[in-house]
């Protein structure tokens with residue numbers, strides 16, 4: 001039998017090899033859990049190996065040394081080369097393969113086709129008629145045209161019903177007139193809108209006979225297909241540098257009474273007839289499908305960002321030696337410190353948890369997508385509630401985890417050589433895009449309040465909120481849990497979520513009964529409501545993790561995942577325990593039990609720490625991190641990396657002659673006086 005950890009190679013740093021030799025599980029088999037099948041895990045590695053053989057696809061230099069213009073150009077250059085090799089490298093119908101190829105070759109900072117694949121094609125697939133698909137979708141798939149999804153405006157992103165861009169139907173010419181009447185009505189933010197795309201699905205408020213029908217989707221050609229010049233009545237450009245994503249040209253768009261044919265409205269589910277008759281869709285929110293698509297996939301992309309930063313931090317922590325635990329022994333790896341373990345290991349568990357919750361979400365999303373094709377919309381509300389909560393909780397916890405990973409690398413974590421700050425910048429965009437987190441938590445809260453009302457009225461609720469009708473114990477039995485049975489833990493999470501959901505519900509009801517209008521009462525309860533949404537979502541994540549561990553067959557993988565789950569449940573419970581202490585569901589003694597289980601878990605995870613992150617099988621090319629190098633040879637490569645700095649091109653910079661020398665000369669002269 002070979003090594004269980006598949007990353008071991010001759011010549012690696014002995015400290016990291018020592019870690020890998022301790023692995024109790026096969027890291028490639030674990031990758032099959034993370035990526036949902038052995039085949040998917042194999043394909044990732046095959047794609048990486050194939051990419052490594054194509055010299056033109058390698059980074060010209062480390063990305064942090066590129067200017068914004070160079071980043072945009074470099075991403076576009078690679079997209080060009082990739083298109084020559086695409087069909088040899090991946091199955092183009094497999095989103096996960098495409099996503100992986102993008103991460104390896106280009107990375108997370110963006111590329112000219114990012115929104116084309118993530119939103120433009122999905123919105124056409126879901127909302128275009130067959131005729132419209134023939135006209136645009138197939139051309140888009142062949143990349144004859146490049147598009148984006150232009151919804152957010154300078155003045156409105158969250159509140160779609162107040163979008164100011166109008167699409168007014170002109171019956172006489174059978175056209176829509178698209179107009180941005182104010183500065184705040186300009187589209188502002190859409191990815192790749194600024195410079196790369198020549199088409200966009202524009203979301204605008206539909207007006208027929210002066211009646212407002214709310215947001216609808218329209219296909220708009222922005223630029224000439226040959227010259228790429230903006231078409232008449234269109235102003236378009238880049239919105240400038242951002243915290244991260246700077247290889248992406250997020251853009252603005254002003255439409256000046258632009259006329260488009262009636263048939264450019266996406267009409268699979270909703271229609272405007274020639275005479276202006278409006279035929280409503282089977283479900284009012286069907287046109288929100290592109291957002292739900294991204295939200296459903298965000299658990300996995302966030303898990304990936306979190307796992308990337310943890311891979312960097314854990315590998316580095318295994319070669320970084322500083323300080324002593326036993327003064328008679330050599331300096332220890334910083335990974336030996338309990339504080340370092342507590343800082344990193346719970347986030348490793350979260351990355352796994354998000355990936356497992358993500359797999360369940362994508363399954364539900366695929367089902368709802370299929371249902372919608374035949375006009376069936378029953379599960380749309382469930383999916384919207386689930387993805388709204390997960391999107392918010394997962395992005396927020398990912399942000400926390402990445403920042404802990406950065407800090408755990410000390411000073412070198414702050415250098416772009418770690419690349420963690422870039423990953424952080426990219427990931428935290430997710431707290432905002434696809435629905436600002438608070439706004440989305442409040443969407444889930446609407447669903448939870450409906451369920452709570454039903455339960456109060458004596459009705460039985462099922463599915464994701466089924467636990468609200470289930471029997472509850474007055475006191476948690478957590479310290480009477482047999483090993484490897486997590487039922488009592490999950491019951492405690494259920495109790496906490498249930499209590500908070502009913503607390504918010506009762507508060508809201510009381511205000512409504514006192515005569516407060518619903519929207520005001522809602523606002524006054526909104527902090528409690530968002531807490532309810534978070535706790536419900538964290539319960540779902542814990543349940544999804546437990547369901548996955550339950551289903552695993554391989555003994556060693558199951559055991560390793562079980563250790564992570566144990567850590568996860570204890571850590572997360574401590575984080576939310578105040579809710580259960582308030583009503584005596586948990587007592588002080590049980591808190592001590594949870595804490596001691598948590599510390600025991602850290603020790604259990606420690607020998608496998610490097611293997612848990614190695615199992616994500618993130619290559620050096622995609623990590624783009626000196627600290628996270630697979631071989632552990634960090635220090636000599638940090639020095640090499642710094643040589644890329646343009647400041648090192650000459651020994652003396654012109655600023656010396658210009659500013660520093662006069663400053664010092666004058667100081668010296670003055671001190672002689």
Ligand SMILES: CC/C=C\C/C=C\C/C=C\C/C=C\C/C=C\C/C=C\CCCCC(=O)SCCNC(=O)CCNC(=O)[C@H](O)C(C)(C)COP(=O)(O)OP(=O)(O)OC[C@H]1O[C@@H](n2cnc3c(N)ncnc32)[C@H](O)[C@@H]1OP(=O)(O)O
Pocket residue numbers: 095096099114118149151152157158159160161191285288289291292293294297298300301380381384432433434435436439443446447
């Ligand atoms: C590992 C990965 C493998 C493969 C990857 C494969 C593919 C990759 C796919 C995705 C990639 C993932 C990540 C991306 C990576 C990089 C990201 C790059 C770019 C980022 C792109 C970002 C793009 C954007 O940001 S687009 C703009 C997004 N904007 C928003 O989200 C706006 C938020 N606001 C809203 O959504 C709405 O305004 C609202 C929902 C808040 C309110 O809507 P509305 O005003 O219409 O509400 P009401 O009329 O009051 O109605 C409320 C009722 O409607 C129900 N509702 C709302 N929405 C839905 C829905 N979608 N479905 C069902 N029901 C819905 C709601 O529940 C209310 O119902 P109730 O009964 O009345 O309570």
Ligand SMILES: Cc1cc2nc3c(=O)[nH]c(=O)nc-3n(C[C@H](O)[C@H](O)[C@H](O)COP(=O)(O)OP(=O)(O)OC[C@H]3O[C@@H](n4cnc5c(N)ncnc54)[C@H](O)[C@@H]3O)c2cc1C
Pocket residue numbers: 115149150151152155156157158159188189190191245250429432433434435436437438439442
């Ligand atoms: C990296 C990035 C990429 C993006 N890409 C795209 C894209 O491709 N296409 C596109 O169309 N858009 C895109 N966007 C825009 C993005 O979708 C919006 O910025 C996002 O939906 C938030 O809306 P907003 O900016 O209006 O926030 P605001 O709503 O102005 O948020 C400001 C504050 O107000 C609060 N708030 C607002 N409404 C409520 C409420 N009802 N209740 C309680 N609190 C509230 C929020 O919680 C927040 O704290 C992108 C944004 C980013 C950062």
